[in-house]
Amino acid sequence: MEIEKAASAFDIKQGEAAVKQSNQHFIKSYQASDSEEIAQSFTKNAQLLCANHAPIEGRQQIGHYFLEMIRQGSINVKLNTINIWGDSTILVEEGKYLLMNKNGGQADEGSYVALWQQESGNWKIYRDIWVSSIPKSVIKIDSAHIKY
Secondary structure (H helix, E strand, C coil), X not given: XXXXXXXXXXXXXXXXXXXXXXXXXXXXXXXXXCHHHHHCCEEEEEEEEECCCCCEEHHHXXXXXXXXXXXXXXXXXXXXXXXXXXXXXXXXXXXXXXXXXXXXXXXXXXXXXXEEEEECCEEEEEEEEEEECCCCCCCEEECCEEEC
């Protein structure tokens, strides 16, 4: 009965506002090339799950991953939240992203799903999953292995 009361007392609008505020902080940190601050957007046991890459686990590795993206020339990210739902234990964010390179051109775009959990009273990303909308230009089949 107590769980039902807690769930019914949860205000999704407050959760949405917290996620959007955290996303703005993430974007500003990314533009500032501050990988340590980017990593603080994630829970201690967070994971990045992205195509063609093994899972990236924990704040330190997540910070290194984003620093490498910035070093390779991806200097700006735009996030467009489409929907957020959930309860007091977990929020699900669905959206679109756009990465820009240092020349002002588009580096990547796609869709994402982020799972958010509270850590020390703040909503942080627990799982971040994204997929590029830009197809690989050439796929070759060689000895039953797919190569990109």
